[in-house]
Amino acid sequence: NAGVTQTPKFQVLKTGQSMTLQCAQDMNHNSMYWYRQDPGMGLRLIYYSASEGTTDKGEVPNGYNVSRLNKREFSLRLESAAPSQTSVYFCASSDPTSGGLAKNIQYFGAGTRLSVL
Amino acid sequence: GENVEQHPSTLSVQEGDSAVIKCTYSDSASNYFPWYKQELGKRPQLIIDIRSNVGEKKDQRIAVTLNKTAKHFSLHITETQPEDSAVYFCAATTRRNTNAGKSTFGDGTTLTVKP
Numbered sequence: 001n002a003g004v005t006q007t008p009k010f011q012v013l014k015t016g017q018s019m020t021l022q023c024a025q026d027m028n029h030n031s032m033y034w035y036r037q038d039p040g041m042g043l044r045l046i047y048y049s050a051s052e053g054t055t056d057k058g059e060v061p062n063g064y065n066v067s068r069l070n071k072r073e074f075s076l077r078l079e080s081a082a083p084s085q086t087s088v089y090f091c092a093s094s095d096p097t098s099g100g101l102a103k104n105i106q107y108f109g110a111g112t113r114l115s116v117l
Numbered sequence: 118g119e120n121v122e123q124h125p126s127t128l129s130v131q132e133g134d135s136a137v138i139k140c141t142y143s144d145s146a147s148n149y150f151p152w153y154k155q156e157l158g159k160r161p162q163l164i165i166d167i168r169s170n171v172g173e174k175k176d177q178r179i180a181v182t183l184n185k186t187a188k189h190f191s192l193h194i195t196e197t198q199p200e201d202s203a204v205y206f207c208a209a210t211t212r213r214n215t216n217a218g219k220s221t222f223g224d225g226t227t228l229t230v231k232p
Contacts (some may be wrong), residue, residue: 033219040126042206042224043161050219058219059118090160104149104210106220108160 002026006091006109013081013116021076021112023091031094032074033058033106034066036087043090049074081116088113119144121209123223131231136197138226140207141189149210150183150190151220156203164205165192197230204228 004025013019025032030051035043035058045058047066055066063085065077074093078085092106120143130136140150151166167174167181167190174181178197183190194201204227208220 031219040224042123043222045219045221048219104151104220105163105166106151106153108162110160 004091004093004107004109006089006112008112009110010113011115013078013114015082015116017081018077018079019081020078021089021091021114022073023075023109024073025091025093025107026072027093027095027107028071029093029095029107030071032068033092033094034064034074034076035090035092036060036085037090037111038087046076046089081114083116086114086116119147119209119211119221121207121221121223123207123226125226126224127227127229129229129231130197132197132199134197136192136194136201136228136230138192138205138207138228139189140191140209140223141187142209142221143188144209144211145185145188146211147188147209149220150181151208151210152181152192153206153208153222154203155206155225161206194228197228199230199232202228202230 007022033048034046044060049055049068052071067075089112091109094106123140148169153161154164155161165181178195180193204225206225207223210220
């Protein structure tokens with residue numbers, strides 16, 4: 001049981017390049033999320049998927065697209081990377097259908113450190 | 118939408134002292150308040166959480182208090198140890214978001230415990 005797995009761990013891009021960050025969870029969770037973390041700004045939600053087949057914008061969606069490929073996988077795509085997208089990206093999952101407080105607990109992946117030059 | 122403010126942004130204490138981190142939220146519909154700890158270079162992990170129908174919850178050296186009227190909640194760490202050094206995030210989840218489990222996070226507090 002690996003939890004939430006993100007790939008790659010590190011990536012360097014040039015301005016204008018595109019790439020896809022991959023995320024997979026093996027906990028059978030319905031909801032998945034993508035956050036970015038910048039110094040002093042906490043975790044900001046980019047996109048989330050409440051369940052397979054649905055996606056919604058978070059606080060900072062501009063410049064990103066997502067795909068909920070199936071229940072396990074949720075990918076984040078940068079079509080034309082910009083230096084402002086240099087950040088650490090975290091994927092997370094939760095299971096709102098479980099009982100009690102457990103339904104809101106978010107489990108995070110190890111993160112992807114992205115630099116855009 | 119929900120807005121969560123967290124204070125202080127940095128906190129330094131001597132080993133053995135207590136540490137308190139405070140958060141305020143704006144949406145009265147928020148009903149779930151987790152705290153996450155993130156060690157340097159690691160992922161955030163849940164350390165304690167509280168629901169809106171409870172005023173206080175304790176787990177060994179960690180406690181969380183909630184004041185729904187004032188819309189603020191706090192994390193208390195007693196007898197701090199060097200391994201408590203980390204960034205701590207509070208979060209609030211609104212009732213209408215509960216089905217998606219979507220939380221709004223504070224900006225984080227960097228806690229340093231000096232030996």
